[in-house]
Amino acid sequence: MTALDRASIADLSARFSGVLLRPDESGYDDVRRVHNGMIDRRPALIARCLGTADMADAVNFARTHGLELAVRGGGHNVAGRAVCDGGLMLDLSLMKGIHVDPVRRTARAQGGVTWREFNRETQTHGLATTGGVISTTGIAGLTLGGGLGWLMAKYGLAMDNLLSAEIVTASGDIVRASNDENDDLFWALQGGGGNFGAVSWLEYRLHPVGTVTSGLIAHPFAQARDVLGFFREITSSGLPDDLAIFGALLHAPDGAPIAVMIACHCGPIGEAETALQRIKKFGTPIMDTIGPTTYEATNMMLDAGFPRGALNYWKSNFMMELSDQAIHALISQFAKCPSPMSGLLLEHIHGAATRVGVSETSFPHRRDGYNFLVVSEWLNPADNARNIAWARESYDVMRPCFAAGRYVNYLGDDDGEDAVAAAYGPNYQRLRVLKAKYDPTNLFHLNQNIRPA
Ligand SMILES: Cc1cc2nc3c(=O)[nH]c(=O)nc-3n(C[C@H](O)[C@H](O)[C@H](O)COP(=O)(O)OP(=O)(O)OC[C@H]3O[C@@H](n4cnc5c(N)ncnc54)[C@H](O)[C@@H]3O)c2cc1C
Numbered sequence: 001m002t003a004l005d006r007a008s009i010a011d012l013s014a015r016f017s018g019v020l021l022r023p024d025e026s027g028y029d030d031v032r033r034v035h036n037g038m039i040d041r042r043p044a045l046i047a048r049c050l051g052t053a054d055m056a057d058a059v060n061f062a063r064t065h066g067l068e069l070a071v072r073g074g075g076h077n078v079a080g081r082a083v084c085d086g087g088l089m090l091d092l093s094l095m096k097g098i099h100v101d102p103v104r105r106t107a108r109a110q111g112g113v114t115w116r117e118f119n120r121e122t123q124t125h126g127l128a129t130t131g132g133v134i135s136t137t138g139i140a141g142l143t144l145g146g147g148l149g150w151l152m153a154k155y156g157l158a159m160d161n162l163l164s165a166e167i168v169t170a171s172g173d174i175v176r177a178s179n180d181e182n183d184d185l186f187w188a189l190q191g192g193g194g195n196f197g198a199v200s201w202l203e204y205r206l207h208p209v210g211t212v213t214s215g216l217i218a219h220p221f222a223q224a225r226d227v228l229g230f231f232r233e234i235t236s237s238g239l240p241d242d243l244a245i246f247g248a249l250l251h252a253p254d255g256a257p258i259a260v261m262i263a264c265h266c267g268p269i270g271e272a273e274t275a276l277q278r279i280k281k282f283g284t285p286i287m288d289t290i291g292p293t294t295y296e297a298t299n300m301m302l303d304a305g306f307p308r309g310a311l312n313y314w315k316s317n318f319m320m321e322l323s324d325q326a327i328h329a330l331i332s333q334f335a336k337c338p339s340p341m342s343g344l345l346l347e348h349i350h351g352a353a354t355r356v357g358v359s360e361t362s363f364p365h366r367r368d369g370y371n372f373l374v375v376s377e378w379l380n381p382a383d384n385a386r387n388i389a390w391a392r393e394s395y396d397v398m399r400p401c402f403a404a405g406r407y408v409n410y411l412g413d414d415d416g417e418d419a420v421a422a423a424y425g426p427n428y429q430r431l432r433v434l435k436a437k438y439d440p441t442n443l444f445h446l447n448q449n450i451r452p453a
Pocket of ligand 1: 034035070071072073074075076077078080081082092111112131132133134136137138139140141142143144145146147148149193194195197198199200306409410446447448
C-alpha cells in the first residue's frame with residue numbers, strides 16, 4: 001500500500017458516491033468478512049460502491065495504483081476470492097437495485113443482490129428464474145460461474161437465463177454484453193466467472209413460478225445404501241423437467257446421521273403429487289417435509305445449515321453415474337464425518353440444463369449426471385485440521401468414480417490451474433484468448449483464474 005497516499009484516496013473520495021473504508025475505520029472489520037470464516041484477509045482499501053460509476057472509478061484507481069483487485073458480490077465463494085490482503089476490495093454489497101418487468105418477464109439486478117432479495121421482488125409477480133439453493137448466495141458470482149439450482153431442469157442454469165450484463169472492464173470502460181452486443185464477451189461471462197471484469201447489472205429471463213412442491217425426506221443412516229440405490233434408480237430413469245432431486249448424507253438437528261432426498265417440483269400440484277408419490281412411499285422415512293409451498297420459501301429451506309462465519313472447506317467433482325463403488329465410498333466416509341454440520345451431496349443434473357451445446361456457453365458440463373460435493377463445515381478453529389483432512393480424504397476415496405469435469409463455483413482456495421482447466425474443458429482455450437482481449441494484464445485475477453493466452 002506504499003503507493004497509496006492519502007491525497008489520492010481523497011481525490012477518489014471527492015467523486016465517490018459510496019463509502020471508502022480503510023483498516024482503521026469503523027465498519028471495516030465487518031465488511032471485509034465473507035461467508036467462509038476461514039478467510040481472514042485485510043484489504044488496504046474497501047470501496048463500497050453505490051453504482052456503476054463508483055465501480056469504474058475504483059477499477060481505474062486499483063489499476064493506476066498497481067493494487068490487487070478483489071470483487072465481492074454476495075461474498076459466498078468458499079475459496080474467498082472476494083477479498084484480498086493489502087489491495088482494493090471492490091465491494092458491491094450496497095448495490096441492491098432490482099427492477100422487474102412483469103410484462104416482458106425480465107429482471108435487472110445489481111451485482112450485490114442475493115437470491116433472497118431477487119426472489120422477493122420477482123415472486124411478487126409470480127415469477128422466478130434459476131438461482132442457487134441457499135438464499136444468501138450472491139446472484140453475480142453464482143450466475144457468472146454457472147448456477148445450479150432447483151429450477152435448472154425446467155429452465156436451465158442461472159446463466160442460461162442471463163439476457164445481458166453491464167460490465168466494467170479492466171480498462172475502466174463500461175460495456176454491455178448480450179447475444180447482440182459484444183457477443184464474445186457475453187459468451188465468456190456465461191460461465192467464465194469474474195475473469196472478464198466487474199459486473200454491475202445482470203438482466204435475467206423470468207418464468208411463471210408460483211406454488212412449488214418441495215422439501216426434504218429423511219431416512220436413518222442405517223438405510224443409506226437402500227436410499228442412495230433408490231436415488232440412483234429414480235434419477236437414471238428419466239425424471240420430468242419439473243422435478244429436481246438431490247441426494248445427501250447429512251445430520252439431523254440432533255446430530256444423528258441421516259440419508260436424505262431433497263426435492264423441488266415446480267409444476268402443477270396434481271402432477272407434483274403423482275411425480276413425488278414414489279419417493280414419499282419409499283421405505284420408512286423418519287421425516288418428510290415435502291409439500292406445497294412457495295418457491296421463495298424453498299430457496300430458504302436449507303439456509304439455517306449455512307450460517308455466515310462458519311468455517312468451510314469444500315471439494316467437488318462431476319460424476320456421470322452413481323456406481324455401487326461410489327455408494328459404498330460415500331457411506332463409509334460419512335461414517336467418519338467429524339462435524340454435525342458437514343455433509344456429502346449429490347446434485348442431480350438433467351433436463352433443460354443438459355439440452356445446451358457444450359460450447360454454446362463457456363460452461364461445458366451439459367450431460368445428465370451428478371455434481372458430487374463434500375461440504376465440510378464446522379465452528380471451532382481448533383478443529384480445522386481434522387475437518388479439512390476428512391474433506392480431502394472423502395474426495396480422494398471418491399476419485400475413481402469421477403468424470404473429467406469440475407464445477408468452477410465450488411473450487412477451493414487450494415485447487416490450482418489444472419482444476420480451472422478441468423472446469424472449462426473444451427472451452428478453456430477460447431476463454432484464454434478472450435481473457436487476453438478483455439483483460440490482457442490479468443487485473444481480475446482473484447477468482448478461479450483464466451490466464452490470458
Ligand atoms: C452456502 C453456499 C451455498 C451455495 N449454493 C450454491 C448453489 O445452490 N448453486 C450453485 O451453483 N452454487 C452454489 N454455491 C457456490 C456459489 O455459486 C459460489 O460460491 C459463487 O461464487 C457465489 O457468488 P457470490 O457473488 O456470493 O460470491 P463472491 O464471493 O462475492 O464472489 C465469487 C467470485 O465471483 C466474482 N464476482 C462476484 N460478484 C461479481 C461481479 N459482480 N462481477 C464480477 N465478478 C464477481 C468474485 O470476484 C469471486 O471471484 C454456494 C456457495 C455457498 C457458500
